[in-house]
Amino acid sequence: MEESAYFDKYNPINNVWDEMYGLDANVREHYRKVIDYISKESADDLNKKEELAKRLFMSQGITFTVYNSGEGIEKIFPFDIIPRIITADEWAFVERGIKQRLNALNLFLKDIYHNQFIVKDGIVPIDIIYSCPHFLREMYQLQVPYDIYVHISGIDLIRDEDGTFYVLEDNLRTPSGVSYMLENREITKRLFPDLLPQCSVRSVTEYPSILYKNLLALSPRQIHNPTIVLLTPGIYNSAYFEHTTLARLMGVELVEGRDLVVNNHKVYMKTTTGLQQVDVIYRRVDDEFLDPLVFNPASMLGVAGLMGAYRKGNVAIVNATGTGVADDKAVYAYVPDMIRYYLNEEPILKNVPTHQLGNPDEREMVFKNLNKMVVKKTNGSGGYGMLMGHAASEQEIDEYKKEILKDPRNFIAQPTISLSAAPCYMQGELKPRRVDLRPYALYGPDGIEIVPGGLTRVALKEGSLVVNSSQGGGSKDTWVLA
């Protein structure tokens, strides 16, 4: 009995899909080797591993800075040492689903910025498009290379109580977190020697090379060595570590807005030998800050004239600007219809049922059932400004209602979906905590490729359903088995 002590003490949450704990009260087959492995380790050993993981993150500077009373405090993104495991079958399903969805979303973007057939055919209402702050008139009739808008995406998936996958949101602008997919794996290699090959876990290391290959293909100049840069908002950005990691792994220049200038509709970077033309920009700066001449005039993060150069076709921008119209939470409700409309296929991955609060009937229905709903802002992210109906007090609900009525278009409501749980190591025991999954899809001229893995975010607080790092979430290494 000693051998599976961790498992015996494990208490799964009722009516929640558990990634490890099977319906027959046994370890699911794909988790067995990991549970066997850690059962041989004492709590002391596992604590040491946890400590080692923290130290590795800290000494490598994999940190983000929280500014408090004028002083920067370095924090690490909490990491749970027990991997989240996905079987080959589950992965095959997820992979097919994401490819299908991304295909449709990309076609939608092309359509919406050209002929708008989907609007004319009455599938998507026009007011939802034009009222979206991320819809950019500047993109209208612009030919982007290979008709690809979303080169990099992170689609967030969750599982309900019977294990069915749902898409929670599509991140099509500048999704972050991929460096954690890579770094978490590096840490696991150190924590559990030999375990990865024993379990035949598929490698994630190809990600930077696939991305680089795709970026290279986008160069407007047909030369053997085009200049590719990664545009970062700078060292104070919370994802700065990720930007340097990716630049290093791809061997491209990491630039800030002030390193670039536009002259005669061409983009150049300032080097010690003078100006050097830039061909492809993988930008991690939001649309709004990209070009002070076109968007936010106060932005210091972007490059004046960049959109002009882009419209002339002299530089490729990744992801294309204006993709936010497709991951808007109000547009999200129409993605299944898009899949049917553009691909003539049934959606593989389900959508969470979504109510538009701009619609009076739906709003009334939602207001009656607010305690069973999650209400979100359509352009919010990071878990800010959400109302979790089941956990909110009456007063909070009333205040939120007032907020909604100010501008109903900005809000959607979804039934509370209970996220699946996975075991986490906490003070000598395994405990179930809620997780989601963000695989990263790369769309290049050769098609869509998804590296087998992703970022599993976990709500470390007991009972919490919010996995965002800004709200007490952490991450896990994510294994896809061969």
Added chain:
Amino acid sequence: MLSRVAASFYWLSRYIERSDGMLRMLKINYASSQDTVQEFTWEPVMRIFAGLNAGEAEKLDNDSRSVLKYMVTGKNNPNSILNIITLARENARGVQEHITKDLWQCLNEYYHTVKDPRLERSLHREDPIGVLDVLIKQVMLYYGTVEITMERGEGRAFMNIGKYLERAIQSVDILDTKFSSISDNPDLLTDTTYWKHLLLSLGGYELYLKTYREGFEAENVLEQVVLNNDFPRSVIYSVNNIQRYFDRLKNDSNADDYREMSFQIGRLQSRIKYSSVKSIKQEGLHLFLTQIRSELYGVGNSLNQHYFANS
């Protein structure tokens, strides 16, 4: 190489060199403050490394502990070790994909060591020399890591230019301060401990003993710190190295920029090389040092203009 990246290399290196010079200076001064019957004054150190005038320095009561705290962990002192290492690290962060992982980790560790609240406590309660030694070791670790891991390219050339420029400026400043104290207090001219401490804080004591057999004399000290080619902290050694590493940029430079700066550095180098203790004394030490200092600043400004796109 991106101009910003070059500038970050240069500043990263200047800050680290500055912290090294400061730590050694603090260590020797603290030691000598424990070894004197007269009242020890921190004023010269504060003037060189914190830009404080006499009045501001007096506010710190000339108390060794509070001076050390101000210079090492002082948040309000823009030139405290804490603040310049933070800046060095920020520069390194901005060029993280250009420096080796080892170097980044080493700087990160240096930063976390200075930031650690235990350091401030030890500085206050325990033996300050021990604390300063821990930090000096971090700098040595940095230099070793650069030496062993950094690619011998453009980036390292900018690092070395920054390092030697900072070092030359420091040596000039220290000399100028120390010699100007003599005009107020001529007794110092024959005070052997005064010169001994100057040499110790520059790490040139042993070399001096080997070179000069007749004891401590101001002229010999001047000769060693300005003109000795073998003394790694001498002005001429530093300027020779600025010249040497600037030469390495030739192939990576715009021809006009290179020519202009090459002329400027060459002129500075000759100015020092073809001086002697006698000629320096004739024209006046203070004037000589002031000119050298402004030429060194000029090199920094030209880099800004021609290479760092900060014009």
